[in-house]
Amino acid sequence: MPASRDLDSLRALQSEIESFLKSLRHPIVVEEEITLFDLTAASWRLTVDFGKLIFEAWNPARSVARRVEEIAYLDRGRLGLFVRKPGGRDTGTLEFRELAGAEQASRGVPRAQARQELLAVLTRQSPGWRFERASNRSDREHSFSAWYTRGLARRGSTAWAFLGLGEGETPAAADAALGYGLIWLDWLRGRAERYTVGALKLFLPSEAVPLAAHRAAYLDRRALQVEIYEWNRGEALPTPVDLRSFGNVETRLTVRRQGEALRERHADLVGRLLDDCVERVDVVPDPSANLLSLRVLGLEVARVEGLLTPRVFYGLEGSYRRLEEGGKAGFQHFIRQVLELRTAASKKPSHDFYRLQAERWLESLLVRDITKVDSQLSPDCVYPQVPAFSGVDRGVIDILGVTRRGRLAVIELKLEEDSNLPLQGLDYWLRVKWLHDRGQFEEFGYFPGGGLAPDPPLLYLVSPAFRFHSTTDRVVRYFDNSIEVIKVGLNEKWRHGVKVLFRQSARARH
Numbered sequence: 407m408p409a410s411r412d413l414d415s416l417r418a419l420q421s422e423i424e425s426f427l428k429s430l431r432h433p434i435v436v437e438e439e440i441t442l443f444d445l446t447a448a449s450w451r452l453t454v455d456f457g458k459l460i461f462e463a464w465n466p467a468r469s470v471a472r473r474v475e476e477i478a479y480l481d482r483g484r485l486g487l488f489v490r491k492p493g494g495r496d497t498g499t500l501e502f503r504e505l506a507g508a509e510q511a512s513r514g515v516p517r518a519q520a521r522q523e524l525l526a527v528l529t530r531q532s533p534g535w536r537f538e539r540a541s542n543r544s545d546r547e548h549s550f551s552a553w554y555t556r557g558l559a560r561r562g563s564t565a566w567a568f569l570g571l572g573e574g575e576t577p578a579a580a581d582a583a584l585g586y587g588l589i590w591l592d593w594l595r596g597r598a599e600r601y602t603v604g605a606l607k608l609f610l611p612s613e614a615v616p617l618a619a620h621r622a623a624y625l626d627r628r629a630l631q632v633e634i635y636e637w638n639r640g641e642a643l644p645t646p647v648d649l650r651s652f653g654n655v656e657t658r659l660t661v662r663r664q665g666e667a668l669r670e671r672h673a674d675l676v677g678r679l680l681d682d683c684v685e686r687v688d689v690v691p692d693p694s695a696n697l698l699s700l701r702v703l704g705l706e707v708a709r710v711e712g713l714l715t716p717r718v719f720y721g722l723e724g725s726y727r728r729l730e731e732g733g734k735a736g737f738q739h740f741i742r743q744v745l746e747l748r749t750a751a752s753k754k755p756s757h758d759f760y761r762l763q764a765e766r767w768l769e770s771l772l773v774r775d776i777t778k779v780d781s782q783l784s785p786d787c788v789y790p791q792v793p794a795f796s797g798v799d800r801g802v803i804d805i806l807g808v809t810r811r812g813r814l815a816v817i818e819l820k821l822e823e824d825s826n827l828p829l830q831g832l833d834y835w836l837r838v839k840w841l842h843d844r845g846q847f848e849e850f851g852y853f854p855g856g857g858l859a860p861d862p863p864l865l866y867l868v869s870p871a872f873r874f875h876s877t878t879d880r881v882v883r884y885f886d887n888s889i890e891v892i893k894v895g896l897n898e899k900w901r902h903g904v905k906v907l908f909r910q911s912a913r914a915r916h
Contacts, residue, residue, distance in 0.1 A: 462822075521541075772817070816865050893908070
């Protein structure tokens with residue numbers, strides 16, 4: 407079939423799927439009878455790229471991408487698609503359907519009940535106030551999510567915004583609660599004429615409180631008043647949270663020297679395996695210090711596991727195979743294929759070797775020359791994928807660096823629009839600040855030679871210039887002024903060479 411007909415066929419398939427989705431009032435996407443996303447509360451797109459039809463969906467907690475092969479069935483309001491996962495060989499089925507029947511009852515009704523219960527709680531807690539605009543309706547244009555009950559409380563010329571989260575919502579909803587609250591507050595302030603919206607009040611279940619409270623502790627108290635209440639459905643009144651108890655996120659690092667020792671131990675083995683390709687493959691110790699990750703422009707292609715008797719596995723995630731004795735030729739052939747195709751001038755940009763782990767690709771380029779982000783950053787001490795553990799929660803800082811004057815820099819990367827990017831960056835900033843205040847970076851083998859400045863870390867938000875979410879600046883301006891945020895917009899064709907299109911301070915200004 408000629409290439410033009412292939413493209414026409416893909417465009418027709420794309421149009422048919424999009425038309426079906428538009429016909430649904432509340433679309434969800436299901437795989438193996440597991441609901442992946444409520445598409446009214448997540449971002450998604452269907453695009454034809456490099457001769458493939460790709461469906462992608464994401465929210466602050468997770469993302470999926472599937473290559474669409476063809477329609478499997480269309481029956482009674484359900485559209486099934488034959489799809490493949492990135493790097494996968496087997497075909498599976500992805501289904502779009504209406505959130506309806508028992509499933510709709512299990513989610514829509516509880517959200518309506520949660521809204522009614524929250525309004526009853528607010529009436530008891532704040533008598534004399536009038537509650538307006540209470541809604542759970544999704545509004546993608548203004549970045550309002552169906553996860554939350556949002557609204558406005560008014561009394562005379564005074565008002566405050568509120569946002570409530572019911573129990574049973576996804577972890578992503580808990581993660582994004584404060585961000586959506588700030589977006590709602592800012593939207594209300596932009597439309598208030600006869601009253602002033604001075605505060606934001608969040609009503610959250612127990613499990614959602616700590617993350618929101620840690621973040622809220624570093625908002626600008628001159629710009630807004632934030633109150634957080636622990637509210638579990640069935641309770642007559644919510645419990646106020648003392649934000650003075652939050653903001654210091656106790657964090658622990660892994661000892662960097664252990665990973666370096668592992669790299670040295672297996673240096674000869676890695677050299678023999680890679681031969682003349684060794685300079686083009688990055689060897690990265692895993693944070694556990696139990697394995698080495700071999701990567702080509704951010705894409706993991708092999709692992710070396712074990713200390714005394716190392717075992718080598720190679721392939722893409724989900725399809726690793728062990729390197730057996732005498733199998734070196736197959737290993738090297740695979741590595742050379744990846745090196746040939748994972749280049750900016752690849753002859754097969756539709757191949758998984760090129761497409762997968764794009765964010766890690768960008769990260770690898772910036773780690774090689776961090777001055778591309780900002781000339782004030784030092785090229786001598788740059789650490790990618792730094793683990794920072796807080797309790798049972800494991801966070802991974804995209805890039806940790808330092809300026810030439812010794813000021814720490816947290817660099818958060820994002821290739822797609824994400825309304826929660828500023829607050830995710832703030833999470834890592836909080837952890838780095840906690841570790842820095844206690845001198846733990848030097849203790850755990852980072853930044854040898856010391857000389858770190860006492861100033862709070864810088865926070866860089868890095869993304870292709872036109873991929874910053876429209877709400878990014880509106881959220882950042884509520885950060886405390888001790889947090890210096892720098893937005894860096896890159897060129898879309900960064901694989902061919904990273905270029906900064908703009909670099910601007912996004913410090914809070916009111």
